[in-house]
Amino acid sequence: MSQIQRADARSNRDRVVAAAREAFASAGLEVPMREVARRAGVGVATLYRHFPTRTELVATVLAERVDDCTVQVRRALDDPDPWRALSGVVREFAERQIHDRALNEALLGPGEVSAAFQRERREHAQALNVLVVRARAAGVLRDGVDADDVRAGLLAIASLRRLPAATSARVIGRVADLVLAGIRA
Amino acid sequence: MSQIQRADARSNRDRVVAAAREAFASAGLEVPMREVARRAGVGVATLYRHFPTRTELVATVLAERVDDCTVQVRRALDDPDPWRALSGVVREFAERQIHDRALNEALLGPGEVSAAFQRERREHAQALNVLVVRARAAGVLRDGVDADDVRAGLLAIASLRRLPAATSARVIGRVADLVLAGIRA
DNA sequence: CTGGAAACGGAGCAGGCGTTCCGCTGTGGG
DNA sequence: CCCACAGCGGAACGCCTGCTCCGTTTCCAG
Numbered sequence: 001m002s003q004i005q006r007a008d009a010r011s012n013r014d015r016v017v018a019a020a021r022e023a024f025a026s027a028g029l030e031v032p033m034r035e036v037a038r039r040a041g042v043g044v045a046t047l048y049r050h051f052p053t054r055t056e057l058v059a060t061v062l063a064e065r066v067d068d069c070t071v072q073v074r075r076a077l078d079d080p081d082p083w084r085a086l087s088g089v090v091r092e093f094a095e096r097q098i099h100d101r102a103l104n105e106a107l108l109g110p111g112e113v114s115a116a117f118q119r120e121r122r123e124h125a126q127a128l129n130v131l132v133v134r135a136r137a138a139g140v141l142r143d144g145v146d147a148d149d150v151r152a153g154l155l156a157i158a159s160l161r162r163l164p165a166a167t168s169a170r171v172i173g174r175v176a177d178l179v180l181a182g183i184r185a
Numbered sequence: 186m187s188q189i190q191r192a193d194a195r196s197n198r199d200r201v202v203a204a205a206r207e208a209f210a211s212a213g214l215e216v217p218m219r220e221v222a223r224r225a226g227v228g229v230a231t232l233y234r235h236f237p238t239r240t241e242l243v244a245t246v247l248a249e250r251v252d253d254c255t256v257q258v259r260r261a262l263d264d265p266d267p268w269r270a271l272s273g274v275v276r277e278f279a280e281r282q283i284h285d286r287a288l289n290e291a292l293l294g295p296g297e298v299s300a301a302f303q304r305e306r307r308e309h310a311q312a313l314n315v316l317v318v319r320a321r322a323a324g325v326l327r328d329g330v331d332a333d334d335v336r337a338g339l340l341a342i343a344s345l346r347r348l349p350a351a352t353s354a355r356v357i358g359r360v361a362d363l364v365l366a367g368i369r370a
Numbered sequence: 371c372t373g374g375a376a377a378c379g380g381a382g383c384a385g386g387c388g389t390t391c392c393g394c395t396g397t398g399g400g
Numbered sequence: 401c402c403c404a405c406a407g408c409g410g411a412a413c414g415c416c417t418g419c420t421c422c423g424t425t426t427c428c429a430g
Contacts, residue, residue, distance in 0.1 A: 007398090008397070033389080043410055152360050155360075160344050178334060377425085386415105389413085389415105
C-alpha cells in the first residue's frame, strides 16, 4: 500500500540520515552537504532528492535529538524523589551535550532551525515545570528559583559545547555542578 | 623620528580599527572584510595593507576587549569586601557580554584566535585566583569551590552570547545569578 | 611647485558553499 | 526476460568569502 518508492531509494534515505546523524554529532551542524553525501556513499543529488534543502535534513536529524531530551524529562516525572529527578535531568542533559555536538544548535541556533521545535520545546518546558514545582514543594530549592532559572542553566550548559573539545567536557561538568548548587536550597 | 608612514595612512588605520570594533561588537566576528572596509570608508586593499590577514585584524580588536576584562579584575583587587569584589567581577563580566558580541569569541573561538591571548588569560587567571583565595578565607564560598569553578561560570556566561539577542540579556542575567548562588556559602 | 614614492580603490582570483541539471544505471512489474 | 522509468552520480552554476594586483591618486620633502 505504501511502497510508492523503490527499495533502494528507501535504503539510501536511511543511509543519508544515519550519515548525517553521525556527522552532525561529531563535527557539528556546519558539515557540508557534499561531506554528508560522501559519508553516506551516495551522490549529492540523491541527498537532495530526499531532503530538498539543507535545513530540512538538519531539522530531520535534530528532531530525533530534541525528542530524546523530552522523553528523558518525561521519564524523570516517574522518580518519587523530586531532587533526584531534577538534578538527574540537569546531569543527563550535560552528558548529552558532551557526546553530541549537534544538540546544542537545536536549542541555540538562529530561529530558522530552532523555530521548528517550538512544540517540542513547549512539551519539554511543561514537564520541567512539573519537576520544579514538585522540588519547590519538597523544599529542596533555594527561595526565588523558578523553572526559567533551570532552563537558563540548561542553556548555559548547552552553549558550552562550542568550547574546544579538549576542555569542554570538564567545564560542562563544573557548570552542571554550579547550576545544581545554585538552585538547591 | 617615528613617522615612517604618511599621515593619511595613519588616519585610515585608525578608522579601520574603529569600524572593526563597532562592527564586531554589534554583528559578531564573522563580519566580512568588505563590510569592515565599507564602514571605514576605505577600499579592501587599504584594510589589508594595515592588517595582512583577517586574523590579525580580529586579534587587534579583541586585544582591547580582553585587556578591559583583565583591568577590571585587577581593579576588583582594591575592594576590601571579598564577596563584593568577586561577585562584582562576575556581574560586570555578564554586563560586558550583553553589550559586546565580539568578546565571547575571544574566549571561546577555536585556538587560532584565542591562542593569541594566553598571556592575558594567565594574568586574568592570577588576579581571579587572588579574589577567590580571599573570598574563601573570608568564608563566603561554598566548600569545594575553587577558581576553576568561577572560570567555568564565566565561560558559561560568555557562551550564552550566541543566543538570539532578544533573550540573551535576560538569560545571561539569570545565569550570572545562578553562578553566584552556586559559589556562595 | 613639483616629482617620485607611499598609499589608495576596486576589479579580479581562488576556493568553498548550497543547489540544480542531465545523461546514464539498474530495479522490478508485466 | 525485458525495457520504461524511478533513481542515480557528479559536473556545473551562482554566490559569498578572504585575499591580491595594478593603474591611479595623494602626500610632502626639496
